Amino acid sequence: MARIDLDLAHSYRPNPQKDEDYALLPLKMTFRDGGAYALLGPSGCGKTTLLNIISGLVTPSQGTVKFNGHDVTRQTPQQRNIAQVFQFPVIYDTMTVAENLAFPLKNRGVAPDRIKQRVGVIAEMLEMSHQLDTRAAGLAADAKQKISLGRGLVREDVSAVLFDEPLTVIDPHLKWQLRRKLKQIHHELKLTLIYVTHDQVEALTFAEEVVVMTRGRAVQIGSADQLFERPQHTFVGHFIGSPGMNFLPAAIVPGAPEGADTLGVRPEYVTLAEPRAAGALQAVVTQRQDVGTYWLVTAKSGDSVIRARLSPETTPPAIGDAAWFGVKGTHTCYYKNEELVA
Numbered sequence: 001m002a003r004i005d006l007d008l009a010h011s012y013r014p015n016p017q018k019d020e021d022y023a024l025l026p027l028k029m030t031f032r033d034g035g036a037y038a039l040l041g042p043s044g045c046g047k048t049t050l051l052n053i054i055s056g057l058v059t060p061s062q063g064t065v066k067f068n069g070h071d072v073t074r075q076t077p078q079q080r081n082i083a084q085v086f087q088f089p090v091i092y093d094t095m096t097v098a099e100n101l102a103f104p105l106k107n108r109g110v111a112p113d114r115i116k117q118r119v120g121v122i123a124e125m126l127e128m129s130h131q132l133d134t135r136a137a138g139l140a141a142d143a144k145q146k147i148s149l150g151r152g153l154v155r156e157d158v159s160a161v162l163f164d165e166p167l168t169v170i171d172p173h174l175k176w177q178l179r180r181k182l183k184q185i186h187h188e189l190k191l192t193l194i195y196v197t198h199d200q201v202e203a204l205t206f207a208e209e210v211v212v213m214t215r216g217r218a219v220q221i222g223s224a225d226q227l228f229e230r231p232q233h234t235f236v237g238h239f240i241g242s243p244g245m246n247f248l249p250a251a252i253v254p255g256a257p258e259g260a261d262t263l264g265v266r267p268e269y270v271t272l273a274e275p276r277a278a279g280a281l282q283a284v285v286t287q288r289q290d291v292g293t294y295w296l297v298t299a300k301s302g303d304s305v306i307r308a309r310l311s312p313e314t315t316p317p318a319i320g321d322a323a324w325f326g327v328k329g330t331h332t333c334y335y336k337n338e339e340l341v342a
């Protein structure tokens, strides 16, 4: 297993000039040995580029990749000893499940009894023990993808296991199970795992730390709690959460810190307030949805839109009401030029 240090940038173009020419803007980050990480962001933000740079499929146009302090920037995935699981199954149809799982170990010359034992452990974790002698060709797409996951996890001596949206072909119910399973497997195997996804639920259930990316930039690395409570960048506030954070002009209620231009407050922390209460503002309700476990109320104050998640016991204001919403409290964040300042 390895600690991975990145200090690099990458452009697919020969002479990058502007920020837009870079798939990855200069970044410095460390993945702890044995940690579980997710790279999360919308399509085109650079997640796969970053993953492929870690694996060695792509060489960064500038900077270095280090494994345990050694420069591996020019090494192949084989030399780096990386296991990678892709979006679609990469398995041998003519082999059985057991033979598929054993393949990466056989390749490395592991002793047969050790292979048997390890294949048994992995098959059990993935609940495939009863299918070990089944030929892969006859299996459904999600079972095949489970084999791919197993092949990624079977070797104990890898530097890291990298996953690129591995649950895409899996149906939603099994997806939920496998996410939890992967988390459990991480606890048991203590491998360094890096997982690319555009799905926040997937990232937040699986990873100890999530790297949130937008337009070639890693804007925050943090736990689910940190990303929710203290988004370092407005993009994180907007991207994480359902719905995302509210952003209002900082001066909309008195008492903003010097220099802050934007106030951010999660819909979960917006409250119904008394008229003219401190830290509250008046807004006209435009929408009111009963989402089952909460009310989602949308209101407008000038050009600003406020969303509030109110408890099901509340009687929410009706559409057209001019209600007062508390937006300032201990959970309120302030931003200047998109960056958190207080």
Ligand SMILES: Nc1ncnc2c1ncn2[C@@H]1O[C@H](COP(=O)(O)OP(=O)(O)OP(=O)(O)O)[C@@H](O)[C@H]1O
Residues within 6 Å of the ligand: 012, 023, 041, 042, 043, 044, 045, 046, 047, 048, 049, 050, 198
């Ligand atoms: N081989 C390539 N040659 C040129 N440009 C590329 C190449 N691969 C990716 N890009 C560009 O680099 C940027 C980042 O792409 P990347 O695939 O890393 O993003 P992503 O976040 O993984 O997106 P997705 O989820 O859609 O795969 C995009 O603008 C993409 O068009």
